[in-house]
Structure formats: C-alpha cells, structure tokens
Amino acid sequence: MTKGEKTRDRIFEAALARFSSQGFAETTMRQIAQDAECSLGLAYRYFESKDAMALALYERLVIEFEEEVASLAPGPLARRWADAERADLARLTPYRATLVGLTSAGLLPGSKTQVLGETSGPLRRRMLSIFSRIVTGASDAPKATTHEPLTTLFYATHLLVILFWLQDPTPGQKTTWKLLDFGEEILGKLKLVLRLPWTGALLIRAGELLGPLFTGEAEPDSEAIPPGTPPRSRL
Amino acid sequence: MTKGEKTRDRIFEAALARFSSQGFAETTMRQIAQDAECSLGLAYRYFESKDAMALALYERLVIEFEEEVASLAPGPLARRWADAERADLARLTPYRATLVGLTSAGLLPGSKTQVLGETSGPLRRRMLSIFSRIVTGASDAPKATTHEPLTTLFYATHLLVILFWLQDPTPGQKTTWKLLDFGEEILGKLKLVLRLPWTGALLIRAGELLGPLFTGEAEPDSEAIPPGTPPRSRL
DNA sequence: TTCTTAAATTGAACGTGTTCACTTACGAAT
DNA sequence: ATTCGTAAGTGAACACGTTCAATTTAAGAA
Numbered sequence: 001m002t003k004g005e006k007t008r009d010r011i012f013e014a015a016l017a018r019f020s021s022q023g024f025a026e027t028t029m030r031q032i033a034q035d036a037e038c039s040l041g042l043a044y045r046y047f048e049s050k051d052a053m054a055l056a057l058y059e060r061l062v063i064e065f066e067e068e069v070a071s072l073a074p075g076p077l078a079r080r081w082a083d084a085e086r087a088d089l090a091r092l093t094p095y096r097a098t099l100v101g102l103t104s105a106g107l108l109p110g111s112k113t114q115v116l117g118e119t120s121g122p123l124r125r126r127m128l129s130i131f132s133r134i135v136t137g138a139s140d141a142p143k144a145t146t147h148e149p150l151t152t153l154f155y156a157t158h159l160l161v162i163l164f165w166l167q168d169p170t171p172g173q174k175t176t177w178k179l180l181d182f183g184e185e186i187l188g189k190l191k192l193v194l195r196l197p198w199t200g201a202l203l204i205r206a207g208e209l210l211g212p213l214f215t216g217e218a219e220p221d222s223e224a225i226p227p228g229t230p231p232r233s234r235l
Numbered sequence: 236m237t238k239g240e241k242t243r244d245r246i247f248e249a250a251l252a253r254f255s256s257q258g259f260a261e262t263t264m265r266q267i268a269q270d271a272e273c274s275l276g277l278a279y280r281y282f283e284s285k286d287a288m289a290l291a292l293y294e295r296l297v298i299e300f301e302e303e304v305a306s307l308a309p310g311p312l313a314r315r316w317a318d319a320e321r322a323d324l325a326r327l328t329p330y331r332a333t334l335v336g337l338t339s340a341g342l343l344p345g346s347k348t349q350v351l352g353e354t355s356g357p358l359r360r361r362m363l364s365i366f367s368r369i370v371t372g373a374s375d376a377p378k379a380t381t382h383e384p385l386t387t388l389f390y391a392t393h394l395l396v397i398l399f400w401l402q403d404p405t406p407g408q409k410t411t412w413k414l415l416d417f418g419e420e421i422l423g424k425l426k427l428v429l430r431l432p433w434t435g436a437l438l439i440r441a442g443e444l445l446g447p448l449f450t451g452e453a454e455p456d457s458e459a460i461p462p463g464t465p466p467r468s469r470l
Numbered sequence: 471t472t473c474t475t476a477a478a479t480t481g482a483a484c485g486t487g488t489t490c491a492c493t494t495a496c497g498a499a500t
Numbered sequence: 501a502t503t504c505g506t507a508a509g510t511g512a513a514c515a516c517g518t519t520c521a522a523t524t525t526a527a528g529a530a
Contacts, residue, residue, distance in 0.1 A: 003496090004508065025343065029487060039510045041490080050487065104339040107402065108260065116402050160395070167342065167351055169448065178444055186437065193428075202421070209413055213404065238526085239478065264517060274480045276519080285517065 008046040011036040015053045020094060024054060024101025051113045054102040055120075057095060062126060064091060069130050077138035078191070081154060082184035084134055085161055089176065092162075096173075100166050115159065121216045124155075128214060131155050140191065146200055149207020156210050157183075243281040246271040250288045255329060259289060259336025286348045289337040290355075292330060297361060299326060304365050312373035313426070316389060317419035319369055320396055324411065327397075331408075335401050350394065356451045359390075363449060366390050375426065381435055384442020391445050392418075 014035035018027040029050055033040045047053050068087045072080055092099065106115040114120065131154040135147050142150070165176040193199055211217075249270035253262040264285055268275045282288050303322045307315055327334065341350040349355065366389040370382050377385070400411040428434055446452075 002507090007508075025345075028485085030485090038508095040488090041511065042509050044488070045508075100342075100344060104343045107335075107342065107398075108339045109335060109402075110260075116404060163342075167344075169351060175444055175448065182440065182444065205417065209410055209417065213410065237477090242478080263515080265515090275517095276481065277479055279518070280478075 004046075007036075007038065007042070011038065011043050011046055012053065012056060015047075016057060016095075016098070019054070019057075019098035019101070023097045024050075024099075048112060051102065051105040051111065054098055054105070055113045057098060058102060059123060061092060061095070062123060062130075066126070066130055069133055072134070072137065074137055074139055076140050076188065076191075077135065077142075078184045078187035080134050080138050081187060082180050084131075085158065085180050085183075086177075088158075089161070089165055089173075089180075092165075096166065099162075103163065103166055116213055118216065124214050124216075127158070128152070128155050131158065142194060143200075146194075146203050148211070149203045152207045152211045152214060153203070155214060239281075242271075242273065242277065246273065246278050246281055247288065247291060250282075251292060251333070254289070254292075254333035254336070258332045259285075259334075283347060286337065286340040286346065289333055289340070290348045292333060293337060294358060296327060296330065297358060297365075301361070301365055304368055307369070307372070309372055309374050311375050311423065311426075312370065312377075313419045313422035315369050315373050316422060317415050319366075320393065320415050320418075321412070323393075324396070324400055324408075324415075327400075331401065334397075338398065338401055351448055353451065359449050359451075362393070363387070363390050366393065377429060378435075381429075381438050383446070384438045387442045387446045387449060388438070390449060 011032060015027070015032045018031055018035065027050075029043055030040055032053075033043050036043070047056065065084075065088050068091070069084050072083060072087075074080075102113060105111050105113045106120075108114065109117075111117065112119050116124075128151055132147065132151040134154065135141060135150050141147070161176065161180070164179070165173050168174075168176045170176075194203070246267060250262070250267045253266055253270065262285075264278055265275055267288075268278050271278070282291070300319075300323050303326070304319050307319060307322075309315075337348060340346050340348045341355075343349065344352075346352065347354050351359075363386055367382065367386040369389065370376060370385050376382070396411065396415070399414070400408050403409075403411045405411075429438070
C-alpha cells in the first residue's frame, strides 16, 4: 500500500464519516480535507469530484451486494428476488443520507456519475450479472430464453426500488418494505401467468427495449434530430 | 399588471430562453439577470432559487396538460392513458433540457422543488385529478371502487415515464415512445385479467400503499427511528 | 407640491465545488 | 552523494448560487 493509497483511504473515510453524520449536501469538501488532515486540492487528486466519493461508496456496496446474493439460499424466484432486495436495503440503510446525494447527481446528464452514463457501464453490467444469478439459481427458474429479459427487468426494478427507497418519507421507509412484500406476492402469482405462451414473448420484447440502455448498446442521443418532432408511432 | 409582474415575466422569459438554448445547468443566474436587464439580486426577489424557475415552468406545463386531457376523445382506458402520456411528452419535448435540471433538484430532500415534498403537494393533487379524469372518462371504465387506486397507479407511472424519458439516451427518446406503445398494449390485455376478483383487491392494496405518499397523508420521516434497524417484515 | 411608506432594485459579499500553477518529498539511476 | 523524474501535496483563485443591508423609485395622502 503506497503512501498515496493510504492518503486516499484517509480522505475517503473522512468523507464517509461526514456524509453519514451530517448528510451529503451539508458536507463540505473543505471539511473533508480538514478531517483527513490534508489540503483541499489533494482531495481532488484522488476523487474527481464530491459525487465521485459517493460513487466510490456505491461501488464498494455493489461488491458487498454481489457476495450477499452469492450466499443466497436456493428457493423460488419470488423469494430470492425479494430477499436480495431486502438484504440490499438493510445493508444500504446506514448510507441512505449519503446515497441520496448520488441520486440527484446520477440523474444529471453529462455527470460522471450518471446512472445510464458511460462511466457507470461496468458497474451496470456487474449488477446485471448479479441479477442473472438470482434468476438462474432459483428452484423454479423459467426456461432459458426468458433469463436475459428477466434479468434486465429485475435490474430495472432494482433501480426503481432504490430510487423509491431514497424518496420514501415514511418512518424507516416502511412503505418500501411493504412494497417489497407486495412485489414478492405478485411475482409468485405471476409465475402461473408466465406459463402462458404469449407472456413469454412480451417479456422478451420488454427486455429488448430496456436491455440496450443498460448494456450500453444504445446509440447516444443524437443532436441531429431537432426537438419538438416526436415520432408518430401508433402501433 | 404591476411593474413588478412585468419584471417577473421579463426575468422568467429570459430564463426559459437560456434554458432551452443552452440547458439548465449551463445557464447562469447572472446571465438571466443580464438578459432581463436587471440586477442579480432582483431575480431572487421573484424566484426563490434557480430551481424555482424550472418549477414555475413545470406549473405552466401542468395547466396545459390539464387542458389537453380535458379535450381527450373518449375511448378505451388503455388508449386514453397512452394518448395522454404521448401528448404530454410531445408538448414537453422542447423543454426537455430545462426539465432535466428539475429532476435532479426534485429528488433532493429538503429542496423546495422536491417531487414528494410539501411544497409540490398542490401540484401533485392537481395531477391526480387529471389522471382521475382519464379513468372516469374511459368507455370501459372499471367499477368505481378501483378508480382511486387506478388513479394513484397512473400518476406513479407518469412520474416514471417522465423520469425515464428524461434519461432516455436513444435519439428522439425513441425507446420511451416504444415503451408507451408497449404499455398501451399491456394495459389493454390487462383489462381481461382485471375482471378476476382477486386482482381488484391487489389494485386497492397497491393504491393504499402509494396513495398517502402523493396526497400527503403520510407521516414525515421521523428521526426517532434509528437507521440500521429495518423492519423484519416477512408476510 | 411635499411627505410618507411600501415596492422595486442594487451590488458587494459569503460559502460552495472545482481548477491549476506551483512546491515539496522521495526513490532510483548515475 | 548528486541528480532527476515522478508522485504527493499546497493554497490561492475562479465562477457559481445565494443573501442582505442599503438605495432608489413610485404612488397615494396631506
């Protein structure tokens, strides 16, 4: 561990401590530098921005999520999915205040920390493989052709769960937890519906729509198309 | 129209022009003031913050949405819903760059422009009544007991559509439009499923979960509950 | 007209995230 | 031991959103 790495850690830990004690927005880069006993500029040597610190935290948490899912007990898909989400939320809870700051930055186009941006591509693919394991490891895993779209939809849902959880104003984010229970129930019932032939096709279509956005195969937003001219699509 | 109102309008129009030509984040309050030929401080007399300007735009757009939905042709629910969303997106398109700035601010807790915050409560209730009209005006409107949860779910979906549309990197936000077509198709098919007795109960449960968050009946986030202690709920 | 009072307006100042030209520390090659 | 190059570290400076005490303008009452 070089001297630089040690300094980076010191800065990172100082940042996390401040974030969780007084929130992300309320924490100053100057405070972090002071806590880490270094100059303001040095913090920017190791972290491109304040947002990047929250992103670094998120990366660490993704790795933990990976391990948690790997050690998930086999069982029906609905339970595996809900347990994974519940475990994730439980582990994320201490960092909620910090992660809230990430969201607002993660939705800003052009930001380095943009959720669907290029920078976070590897992180997204990593998350996709995590959810893929949730599907393939289920005792009632559906036929292989639906694995990929299911994975995509699970990841999309996961983004929504996190977003909702961060916004949930109820004490202890109670509503989010109830929503997970509800989702588990629905997903269990959906199993029967999914046996029908045409539902599989729907699943695949949905996956084809969303998948490219996550894997990064989608073309970037072209400025060539003038705004104000929405496509006249009507099935 | 008093002198102040005229000044406010001048500032607002200057802001909108800058927002749509160079984006929200890239526009400076000093630029707006200069364009409106007034001092920096005066802009803050009429708009609490830069975000408030985007919010004022959003309020204006909600009113337009209201009129658009009112003049919506009667027909099946699926089509009414999809047409309403399509009309909204089409109208919002010129302001996409501006509204992107609102999102990131709208998801920041404590912000005046928070989506689920107290300030935007009247706006949310207004949106709910709009979606209520979409449901009640449908030729195949379901029984009255499901109107309220349906309205709630439609509004929740609308928030998602807007969020997705703002993030959609495909040219012309093509994916969002395809997703609306897809949603219309699903919703049409769902009509048959909704005839089943237990689905109505599910709908109502979902509405009970989400409704309070929109209408503002939910208790605010209590600091009394220490973080890190998620409820052990497991149906 | 003059006085009074509220509305309208100003711009300097603050704290923020971020940048950058600069300095210092240190290990390896000469 | 000296040199040299890279890594590590500094802090003043910038532009930004925002605040506020102060000043000017305008309109109605006397």
